[in-house]
Amino acid sequence: MKLIDLANPSRFLALAERVLPWLTTATVIVFAFGFGQVLSAPDDYQQGATVKIMFIHVPAAWLATFGWALMTAAALGTLVWRHPLADVAAKAAAPIGASFALICLVTGWLWGTPMWGLRNMRDVTVVSLSDARIASVLVLFLMYLGVIALWRTIEDPARAGRAAAILILVGAINLPIIKFSVDWWNTLHQPASILRLGGPTIHPTILLPLLIMLAAFTLLFLTLLIAAMRNEILRRRVRTMLILQAEAAGR
Amino acid sequence: MNLGPHMTFIVSAYGVAALIVAAMIAWVMFDHRRQLRMLAELEARGITRRSERRNGDPD
Numbered sequence: 001m002k003l004i005d006l007a008n009p010s011r012f013l014a015l016a017e018r019v020l021p022w023l024t025t026a027t028v029i030v031f032a033f034g035f036g037q038v039l040s041a042p043d044d045y046q047q048g049a050t051v052k053i054m055f056i057h058v059p060a061a062w063l064a065t066f067g068w069a070l071m072t073a074a075a076l077g078t079l080v081w082r083h084p085l086a087d088v089a090a091k092a093a094a095p096i097g098a099s100f101a102l103i104c105l106v107t108g109w110l111w112g113t114p115m116w117g118l119r120n121m122r123d124v125t126v127v128s129l130s131d132a133r134i135a136s137v138l139v140l141f142l143m144y145l146g147v148i149a150l151w152r153t154i155e156d157p158a159r160a161g162r163a164a165a166i167l168i169l170v171g172a173i174n175l176p177i178i179k180f181s182v183d184w185w186n187t188l189h190q191p192a193s194i195l196r197l198g199g200p201t202i203h204p205t206i207l208l209p210l211l212i213m214l215a216a217f218t219l220l221f222l223t224l225l226i227a228a229m230r231n232e233i234l235r236r237r238v239r240t241m242l243i244l245q246a247e248a249a250g251r
Numbered sequence: 252m253n254l255g256p257h258m259t260f261i262v263s264a265y266g267v268a269a270l271i272v273a274a275m276i277a278w279v280m281f282d283h284r285r286q287l288r289m290l291a292e293l294e295a296r297g298i299t300r301r302s303e304r305r306n307g308d309p310d
Contacts, residue, residue, distance in 0.1 A: 049255040110264040234286035241293040
């Protein structure tokens, strides 16, 4: 099968049915291995056992931004190439990306509360709005909700796809802000410790479980994305058939 | 395994993540079943898409 064949929704559905069982199995296996590594990972010399939150916080942060990057590529596919699956991919990715952004925020708050000495919700709110990294991820989460709301507002999928694509491209400005926020501003959030010049600053005994969990969560994201794209194609078929039914009833 | 004095925060973080992931999986699975059920109902009523009627190609 050529890559261009995937532009055909029926061929994509056939491929999804073949690929999803394998992806699901791979996700479960890598997660099982990852959790084994997480359980045996040592505590951090400063943060103690709370470092275990990093094994879900960092993958969630990666997938929240990856989700929007993927939607940006899909938005270009919608506006420039009018690829038939582009807005299907963007629409399917939005709730998944939003969920990972929410996991990132909540696990960040739960990790930061004991480590930064936050005493109550007021402290959490003040830090969330004043720390550039947390605030930019909060903006990302709100943008995801905005895109989801836009899709629900416009009934015609093609029009909704084009409107959402513009919003997604505008929102992509936030991605470099999230990445470099810890370099451009003084933040409570620690600076980059994996993707940085000079290599990772994390000890291998903690880095290895983190990389495995990153792989596991990425597989989960891809599995959910393909399944959600399949559902969206089916939803559009249902919509087309309902319109045809209404047309037939009107004649 | 000793999770130390901040066990509540660690367990809560994993619990929230598990709940959100479980919700995503449930959403995808139930949505799939719902769309398949609606397609089957429409086909049972004799509704077919134009492309299917034209050449049998299910696009």
